[in-house]
Amino acid sequence: MVIIPFFTILPLSGAFIIYLVGRHSKFFTDIFANITTFVLFLLSLFILFFKPFEPLLYKVGGWLPPWGITLVIDGLTRFMLITVNFIAWTITLFSVNYMEKFTSKYKFYTLFLFMLAGMNGLLISGDIFNVFVFLEIASVASYALVAYGVEAEELEASFKYLVMSSFASLCILLGIALLYSYTSTLNIADMGVVLWEKGIVPVVIFSAVLFFLGVGLKSAIVPFHAWLPDAHPSAPAPISATLSGVLIKTLGVYLLLRIFYNLLGVNQIFLDILMFLGVLSIMVGVILAITQMDIKRLLAYHSISQIGYIILGIGLGTPLGVLGGLFHLFNHSVFKSLLFLNSGAIEYTIGTRDLSKMGGLRKNMPLTGWTSLIASLSISGIPPFNGFFSKLLIIIACMEKGYIGYAIWAIIGSILTLSSFMKVQKFAFLGKLNSLYKEVKEVPIFMRTAMVILAIICILSGGMLIPYLNNYFLLPAQKVILGGLDYKNINQSINNEK
Amino acid sequence: MSYDNKDKGMTLIVKTITGLTVGLILLYGLYITLHGHISPGGGFAGGVIVAISFIHLMLAFGREEALRILPKTFISVLESVGALLFLGIAILGFMGGYFFLDWFSKGKPFELFSAGSIIFSNIAIALKVGLGLFGIFLVLILLKFTSKDE
Numbered sequence: 094m095v096i097i098p099f100f101t102i103l104p105l106s107g108a109f110i111i112y113l114v115g116r117h118s119k120f121f122t123d124i125f126a127n128i129t130t131f132v133l134f135l136l137s138l139f140i141l142f143f144k145p146f147e148p149l150l151y152k153v154g155g156w157l158p159p160w161g162i163t164l165v166i167d168g169l170t171r172f173m174l175i176t177v178n179f180i181a182w183t184i185t186l187f188s189v190n191y192m193e194k195f196t197s198k199y200k201f202y203t204l205f206l207f208m209l210a211g212m213n214g215l216l217i218s219g220d221i222f223n224v225f226v227f228l229e230i231a232s233v234a235s236y237a238l239v240a241y242g243v244e245a246e247e248l249e250a251s252f253k254y255l256v257m258s259s260f261a262s263l264c265i266l267l268g269i270a271l272l273y274s275y276t277s278t279l280n281i282a283d284m285g286v287v288l289w290e291k292g293i294v295p296v297v298i299f300s301a302v303l304f305f306l307g308v309g310l311k312s313a314i315v316p317f318h319a320w321l322p323d324a325h326p327s328a329p330a331p332i333s334a335t336l337s338g339v340l341i342k343t344l345g346v347y348l349l350l351r352i353f354y355n356l357l358g359v360n361q362i363f364l365d366i367l368m369f370l371g372v373l374s375i376m377v378g379v380i381l382a383i384t385q386m387d388i389k390r391l392l393a394y395h396s397i398s399q400i401g402y403i404i405l406g407i408g409l410g411t412p413l414g415v416l417g418g419l420f421h422l423f424n425h426s427v428f429k430s431l432l433f434l435n436s437g438a439i440e441y442t443i444g445t446r447d448l449s450k451m452g453g454l455r456k457n458m459p460l461t462g463w464t465s466l467i468a469s470l471s472i473s474g475i476p477p478f479n480g481f482f483s484k485l486l487i488i489i490a491c492m493e494k495g496y497i498g499y500a501i502w503a504i505i506g507s508i509l510t511l512s513s514f515m516k517v518q519k520f521a522f523l524g525k526l527n528s529l530y531k532e533v534k535e536v537p538i539f540m541r542t543a544m545v546i547l548a549i550i551c552i553l554s555g556g557m558l559i560p561y562l563n564n565y566f567l568l569p570a571q572k573v574i575l576g577g578l579d580y581k582n583i584n585q586s587i588n589n590e591k
Numbered sequence: 592m593s594y595d596n597k598d599k600g601m602t603l604i605v606k607t608i609t610g611l612t613v614g615l616i617l618l619y620g621l622y623i624t625l626h627g628h629i630s631p632g633g634g635f636a637g638g639v640i641v642a643i644s645f646i647h648l649m650l651a652f653g654r655e656e657a658l659r660i661l662p663k664t665f666i667s668v669l670e671s672v673g674a675l676l677f678l679g680i681a682i683l684g685f686m687g688g689y690f691f692l693d694w695f696s697k698g699k700p701f702e703l704f705s706a707g708s709i710i711f712s713n714i715a716i717a718l719k720v721g722l723g724l725f726g727i728f729l730v731l732i733l734l735k736f737t738s739k740d741e
Binding site for chain 2: 098105151
């Protein structure tokens with residue numbers, strides 16, 4: 094499949110071309126960035142629908158797997174590629190109007206496409222050192238994007254994020270180095286084979302601890318969550334949406350799945366730790382969120398809480414739990430991006446993030462109001478929307494495996510989520526309109542389009558559980574995780590692939 | 592270069608020595624870059640040395656002098672061009688069937704023109720790294736830091 098490397102070629106070349114040409118033509122920048130992300134989205138759909146089931150391998154430079162770098166596309170990668178590129182497309186659409194209020198928009202697009210290149214590269218790479226390189230590309234671009242407004246608060250948040258996230262990267266790098274010294278190979282599948290033959294020794298367990306520190310920090314599970322509530326609200330709204338929507342999932346959850354489920358293997362102790370941390374994240378995130386009066390900060394705390402659901406589902410390790418976790422990962426990307434875009438739309442029109450200063454905005458901004466209601470109901474798990482189905486799957490899976498307590502905590506977390514989003518609705522969109530904002534109008538066309546697309550996906554994506562449809566999207570990803578160490582056999586399919 | 596301007600840069604001794612050595616440093620950087628495939632070093636190391644030669648110029652003669660030789664827009668444009676060149680070389684590999692395939696003529700081992708496209712990749716990396724590093728140095732110098740108390 095010759096199109097596999099284009100997942101990194103397109104955003105990288107787009108970034109540099111925009112940096113060269115962007116300062117002369119604003120029009121070109123918008124068009125070019127949107128075309129790039131849209132083509133990436135189409136490519137990920139193409140890979141899903143035309144080669145849906147078998148794993149695909151690409152030999153970079155024609156070198157054979159254990160020595161050369163391979164790009165691997167399997168079910169989990171297809172699933173993540175669709176999620177990342179779909180969200181990225183809607184976010185560039187939103188940025189066309191939103192980023193007008195910042196200077197030098199082309200730098201924003203350059204950094205954004207770098208971040209996208211990093212995420213896509215991380216997803217398709219089958220080589221663990223390349224994974225680290227792309228992880229750093231995405232992280233470094235995101236540090237710069239968090240500080241994009243260059244106010245004191247943003248710089249402080251960015252610095253905090255930089256310190257914690259660099260520590261996470263260092264942990265991951267050290268883990269890779271230790272594994273490399275033990276297995277003498279960097280190809281993930283080949284590493285799996287060597288680990289299978291040589292067995293698990295203390296150094297592998299030590300590197301597993303380092304990996305867990307790293308991905309835990311990147312995905313902001315509770316004991317490692319301190320940077321997130323500062324970093325995510327400080328960024329411009331489209332970037333908050335990307336960070337919360339896909340970055341913490343790609344750098345955190347995807348890497349956790351790939352390294353622990355496919356490379357090192359999991360045991361019951363690890364799963365217990367994951368489930369406990371997941372439930373802890375659900376409760377701590379939602380309790381901290383409920384008192385916030387800054388809308389973006391509230392959403393950032395909810396990201397921690399929702400990541401908790403994903404981790405809980407994945408940590409169960411049963412087919413239903415993993416399915417629920419993955420489905421919640423997709424759903425959370427969609428509705429959390431939508432909520433951050435809504436908060437961006439509010440900030441765009443009235444210029445504040447403080448909930449107590451808003452009120453009655455639905456009359457003047459009906460579209461923002463209704464899409465945010467849809468997203469709020471989705472994240473709280475109200476039946477027709479997508480969040481309900483994934484949370485239901487996770488809770489049923491908890492019951493099925495006998496973790497009644499965890500199921501009850503998950504339900505309580507969901508109720509608290511509902512209450513805090515009812516607070517958002519009440520303060521922002523219902524009630525009396527503040528007299529200052531009488532003249533406020535609905536946001537421009539591209540922002541509206543992005544929000545409507547995401548809202549439609551919120552309503553429809555519950556249908557992805559329908560038996561025939563889930564064969565394409567969810568079940569292949571679930572199969573990769575449940576297959577676990579079978580990932581090590583993936584290089585053998587290279588013979589029937591050019 | 593203005594050796595006798597006492598307001599800008601360092602003393603005459605430093606300026607004279609820098610004037611003598613800076614060309615050699617630049618040449619050495621280019622040498623490391625071009626011989627990256629047959630001796631230790633390569634695009635990254637060569638680019639760093641090239642950047643150091645310009646940083647020397649800036650330290651000795653003041654920033655206006657260095658920016659006259661290498662203007663800011665020139666730096667940022669060439670940096671992007673370096674990255675695009677590297678990507679272009681990688682994409683050219685598709686002519687042989689694979690991304691990043693080295694399909695140029697390999698030549699005789701241990702000669703300057705051997706190892707196919709590695710030398711071009713090294714030049715692209717040197718452009719990107721050298722100008723990127725110099726750009727970072729410039730940004731650190733040009734930024735004015737203000738605290739809240741002022």
